[in-house]
Amino acid sequence: MLPESRSKTMASQAMKIAALVSVGQHPLSRRERRADQDARAVELALSLSPELPSLIHVGSARNESLRAYLGMGLNNLKVLNADQDVDAVPALASYLGEQALDIVLTGVRAECGEGSGLLPYAVADQLGWPIVPRIVSVVSIAGGYAEVWQALPRGQRRALRVPLPFVASVDPAAEPARQSAFGPAQRGSIDSRPCAAEPDQARANWQQHPAKPRPKRLAVAKGGTAAERMKAATAKPQGQGGQVITEGTDREKAEAILARLVAEGVVR
Amino acid sequence: MSLRIRRNPRLERIRRNRLHPEYESLMAARVSAIGPTGLRRINPHQTGFVMVQGRKRLNRLNPDGVGFAGAGQPGRVQAKEKPLHRVADPLGYVAAVLDLPGGRLSSHDRDVLGLAQQLAQAKDEPHAVLAIALGDVRETDLGGAGADRVIQLNQLHNEPLTGYCPELKRAILNATEQHYQPAFWLFPDSIDGGADLGSRWAVQLGERAAVQAWQVSKETTVCRGGSQLTDWHRPTPRVLLLAPECGAPVEELRHEALPLELTLPEPVSVTIEDLGPVSVDPSQIALSEAEFILAAGNGVRNWDQFHQVATVLGATEGASRVAVDDGYMPRHRQVGASGTWVSAWVYLAVGISGAIQHLQGIGQCETVIAINLDAGCDMVRRADLTVIADSEAVFAELLNLMNERQTGIAPQGVTVHEGEARHVA
Structure with a gap:
């Protein structure tokens, strides 16, 4: 264990935490890498307990990009051996049900493949645990309950209280993951075990294509006379400008600004 | 009574003479479009309208048959009521569960309702769009956005549906499913709650x-895969979590938005408790x-004061490229094409002249307020409110x-602004 992760631990009691990790994909080069959101989940898991979290992956144990997670200061990665096209949910749920876990963390959406973000919900449903989506931090754990902060739009946060054990997905707004070190990544061990995963029947007849650029929506002026539509189409979008205050004392100008800020609701 | 048309030679003479003193008053009293011989007459001096540039234009639509000025003046739009679309006896429903951030329809909600209408009309039997609005609803025009039927609830067994309560909402969806069995369940795939509730509901339905999903028809759907790199056909x-701009919002028609009866589900035990919003350091x-x-830009000299103002107003700090290059602000605070593209509600630009790269970066901002010494700069043209003054003062x-404001004391002899006075009072 790294000394930083020991010093950053929050709870004194040992929590059993698991992080579900996947193989990511660089958005431009398409190279395989550690998935950003999953790495944040591992980072959050490392900060929660003095005990090292367990890492779980469903897929091929021979994938070298998984070692990037071990380079974050972990000794061990558990791989449930399965093919590309299997349904990971039943295998994960049965494996997690056997372990006595308190918290299961994962990213919001996978970086390659379907990336639907339904996996944490399906796993939580099979385990019968509550699911909290898009958390950024775990504030406290006491008395069988955890208080977590959830990410909202525009940088806002919401506090939630949830009973242990639970499943949570970690928002991209959470603490960024630490750098992966090459040495520990090579020294860590990847344990693979077979699992009874079945091919994903629902996805059998879907087709995968490279993403097509989506058409942009155009603002089309409707109604009115032809002259009005012509004017709406050819008019300059900006240029009319807003209110300009040149006269008056500095105090009046400051009052005008403050009144606008209050009217917009950003100053209370 | 003879049908002979009587002529008034004097009035005709005045009408022909635009310099006659009585001409104006006579023409103002709207001459009939039928001339004295029974022919249709058009007065060329009264046709068309004058454009903004001062040029005269003919109105070729001629709604009354004669293009008199005043009939088709630009800018005078009659608020015509849109035609009402009725679904009298629906044999099925397309359910759209709305986000309603702040109690109002977001543009994402409108897209979802528009797509719901498309799916309902693609069905062979008459289907109605059932809008499910949970929580505080301040939107009054759900029918205008495309809702044929509405289920609107703001509490369930005295538990309010505001804040984070996915389990209560799921119970209501369950009751709706039992009573109405919608053909499709549509959710906006948004951070405002639609994605969460939709995922829960999909898992419950199996x-x-x-x-x-961004391209949806009755039979096939195209979804974006992970990292926006793949499309899945x-x-x-039955359950769809829809991307923004998945369908065209309803514009041409009004819909009825009739309230629909729903037997409330049994009380559910809530495991996730909402402790309310957390105040975040801006x-x-x-x-x-x-x-x-x-x-802040090049016009700011007193940086300590700038940071103080940001703290007092509770604003997040940003900077133009010049301020960052000069070392006054860190690189991750740079706004613009080579920095961050921002989407703030309110953007207060101080001493920023508005290079085109900077204006690109603030293109998404709702309200822009500028403080600048130069009244001719580009930022002033972009801003909704500009103050021409020294930023330090x-x-x-x-x-x-x-x-x-914080202490509640206004100094003597100073006129307090109206909005201010209301707040202090």
Whole structure:
């Protein structure tokens, strides 16, 4: 264990935490890498307990990009051996049900493949645990309950209280993951075990294509006379400008600004 | 009574003579379009309208048959009521569960309702769009957005549906499913709650939901895959989590928005408890998601005062490229094409002249307020409110004003602004 992760631990009691990790994909080069959101989940898991979290992956144990997670200061990665096209949910749920876990963390959406973000919900449903989506931090754990902060739009946060054990997905707004070190990544061990995963029947007849650029929506002026539509189409979008205050004392100008800020609701 | 048309030679003479003193008053009294011989007459001096540039234009639409001025003046839009679309006896429903952030329909909600209408009309039997609005609803025009039927609830067994309560909402969806069995369940795939509730609902129904669906027809759906890199073509499932701009919002028609009866479900035990919003330090918020940004440029000299104002106003700090290059602000606070593209509600630009790269970066901002010494700069043209003054002096007064707001004391002999006075009172 790294000394930083020991010093950053929050709870004194040992929590059993698991992080579900996947193989990511660089958005431009398409190279395989550690998935950003999953790495944040591992980072959050490392900060929660003095005990090292367990890492779980469903897929091929021979994938070298998984070692990037071990380079974050972990000794061990558990791989449930399965093919590309299997349904990971039943295998994960049965494996997690056997372990006595308190918290299961994962990213919001996978970086390659379907990336639907339904996996944490399906796993939580099979385990019968509550699911909290898009958390950024775990504030406290006491008395069988955890208080977590959830990410909202525009940088806002919401506090939630949830009973242990639970499943949570970690928002991209959470603490960024630490750098992966090459040495520990090579020294860590990847344990693979077979699992009874079945091919994903629902996805059998879907087709995968490279993403097509989506058409942009155009603002089309409707109604009115032809002259009005012509004017709406050819008019300059900006240029009319807003209110300009040149006269008056500095105090009046400051009052005008403050009144606008209050009217917009950003100053209370 | 003879049908002979009587002529008034005197009036005709005046009408022909535009310099006659009585001409104006006579023409103002609207001559009939039928001339004395029974022919249709058009007065060329009264046809058309004058454009903004001062040029005269003919109105070729001629709604009354004669193009008299006044009939088709530009800018005078009659608010015509849109035709009402009725679904009298629907044999099925398409359910759209709305986000309603702040109680109002977002543009994402409108897209979802528009797509719901498309799916309902693609069905062979008459289907109605059932809008499910849970929580505080301030929107009054759900029918205008495309809702044929509405289920609107703001509490369930005295538990309010505001805040985070996915389990209560799921119970209501369950009751709706039992009573009405909608053909499709549509959710906006948004951070405002639609994605969460839709995922829960798909898992409960045992459906493989289409997530980030952006092209939906009755039979097939195209979904965006992970990292926006792939498209998945698949048969359309019952539960769809729709990407923004998935369908065209309803504009041409009005819909009825009739309230629909729903037997309330049994009380459910809630496991996740909402402890309310957390106050966030604005300086910790990433620039791209901040809602109020105070940005500084080359015109700012007193940087301590700038940071103080940002703290007092509760704004996230931003900067133009010049301020960052000169080392006054860190690189991750740079706004613009080579920095961060921001989407704030309010952007207060101080001493920023508005290079085109900077204006691109603030293109998404709702309200822009500028403080600048140069009244001719590009930022003034972009801003909704501009103050031409020295930023240091205005900042000093802003600090005074905020101090008075917090302490509640206004100094003697100073006229307090109306909005201010209301707040202090």
